[in-house]
Amino acid sequence: MNIATALRALSSISWVIALGVIVLAVMRSAQGRSFKAAAGLVIGAIVVALVLTTISAGLVFIQPEERGIVVSAVATKGYRDTALQPGLRWVIPFAENVIIYPISRQTYTMSIAPEEGQRPGDDSVASRTSDGQEVIIDASVIFSIDPDRIIDVHITWQTRYDQDLVRPLSRGIIRDEASQYRVDEIVSAKRIELIEGISETLTEKFDENGLILVDFVLRNIQFSTEYAASVEQKQIAEQLAQQAAFIVQQREQEAEQAREVAAGQADAVEINAQGTANALVIQAKAEAEARLLKAEAEAQALELIAAALRDNPEVLTFEYISRLAPGIRVMLLPYDNPFLLPLPELEEAVIPTPAPVE
Numbered sequence: 125m126n127i128a129t130a131l132r133a134l135s136s137i138s139w140v141i142a143l144g145v146i147v148l149a150v151m152r153s154a155q156g157r158s159f160k161a162a163a164g165l166v167i168g169a170i171v172v173a174l175v176l177t178t179i180s181a182g183l184v185f186i187q188p189e190e191r192g193i194v195v196s197a198v199a200t201k202g203y204r205d206t207a208l209q210p211g212l213r214w215v216i217p218f219a220e221n222v223i224i225y226p227i228s229r230q231t232y233t234m235s236i237a238p239e240e241g242q243r244p245g246d247d248s249v250a251s252r253t254s255d256g257q258e259v260i261i262d263a264s265v266i267f268s269i270d271p272d273r274i275i276d277v278h279i280t281w282q283t284r285y286d287q288d289l290v291r292p293l294s295r296g297i298i299r300d301e302a303s304q305y306r307v308d309e310i311v312s313a314k315r316i317e318l319i320e321g322i323s324e325t326l327t328e329k330f331d332e333n334g335l336i337l338v339d340f341v342l343r344n345i346q347f348s349t350e351y352a353a354s355v356e357q358k359q360i361a362e363q364l365a366q367q368a369a370f371i372v373q374q375r376e377q378e379a380e381q382a383r384e385v386a387a388g389q390a391d392a393v394e395i396n397a398q399g400t401a402n403a404l405v406i407q408a409k410a411e412a413e414a415r416l417l418k419a420e421a422e423a424q425a426l427e428l429i430a431a432a433l434r435d436n437p438e439v440l441t442f443e444y445i446s447r448l449a450p451g452i453r454v455m456l457l458p459y460d461n462p463f464l465l466p467l468p469e470l471e472e473a474v475i476p477t478p479a480p481v482e
Contacts, residue, residue: 126185127212135176142169181217186210189228191271193278196220207274223278227271229338232290233264236346242286248346251299257307257351262343265294265326273334280333289333297325311345318342 145165186192192208197219208222215222235241236248240262249261267290269277281289301321305314319342327337 128180128183128185131176131180131183135173135180138169138173138176142166142173145169178217182214184208184213184215184222186213186224189226190224191227191269191274192222192224193275194220194222203275203278205275207271223283225269225274225278225283227269227274229266229268230286231264231266232286232294233262233343234291234295235262235343236260237262242291249295249298251302253305253307253310254303255306258348259302259307259310260346261298261302262345263294263298264341264343265290266338266341267330268336268338270334270336277334285333285335289335293329294326297322297329301325307347307351315342 146169149166184192186208188210190210192213194204194208194215196202196204196216198216204220207225213222233241234247234249236246238245241247249263251259251261253259269285277285301318302310304321305318309315310318319340322342323337323340326340330337
């Protein structure tokens with residue numbers, strides 16, 4: 125509570141007290157009591173009430189987000205040329221009146237929802253596009269009063285600037301700008317351009333009337349029932365076409381993958397066949413080399429054996445006899461049977477003559 129409000133409250137209380145004193149004095153006078161003592165109280169209460177009322181009528185407290193327009197009965201123009209700035213200000217009591225205007229940001233909303241806008245019920249903006257389609261636009265206008273031109277706003281619009289200036293001006297500009305585009309452009313490629321066009325025009329018109337446009341918000345765009353149904357059908361058709369194209373693309377990818385798998389398998393078969401052939405060739409070469417080495421080794425072994433037999437022919441006979449049986453000491457052959465192998469010549473054994481027995 126500021127000082128001006130407190131003084132107004134005190135002045136009201138003082139008038140209540142003065143009225144009570146007057147009633148009390150009248151009651152005492154009706155009872156035949158002396159009125160002299162009560163007269164002083166009545167006069168004092170009335171004087172205090174008048175003083176407080178006069179002071180409270182001359183004091184005005186302006187908030188930081190406000191400016192005050194002084195309507196004066198003593199000024200030549202009927203108002204002061206300068207608005208009251210924030211703080212505790214003094215005006216001529218009963219000769220000047222102060223009208224408070226906010227300079228903070230204000231929002232005026234035009235919406236199809238009854239509880240969202242400044243006006244009850246549907247306050248959306250209906251407009252026709254360049255192709256004859258009807259669109260329903262919800263929008264909000266954020267603005268403020270220019271502090272340097274607040275007196276002009278008061279003279280021209282008073283406190284009706286929101287309903288008599290902001291609302292009709294915004295609705296007209298929205299309709300004019302929307303009529304320059306097709307309905308499909310408003311909802312897609314040209315939506316930003318539409319907002320920028322409305323903002324530029326509103327800025328120019330507000331500036332002419334002492335207002336500052338802070339922002340224009342395009343909240344929502346709705347279509348007629350017929351157009352919404354056609355758009356929905358078009359979207360369904362586009363989705364089906366995209367789905368069909370996706371299926372075709374998927375089949376092509378599957379066919380390409382099948383071709384790649386078949387080519388890979390063919391390459392693998394070819395590589396395996398080539399590898400098998402190479403392996404067989406290598407194996408054949410290895411076997412041939414092994415046989416060659418074995419033959420060479422056998423030939424060398426035979427040569428060594430032949431050389432050994434040439435130098436020692438008895439070795440063969442000894443080997444033959446050794447392999448017949450390890451335990452054979454005597455071998456019987458048929459009479460006059462030639463030996464298969466040349467045996468070494470045996471010397472006739474000398475049998476000693478036994479000594480005569482005496």
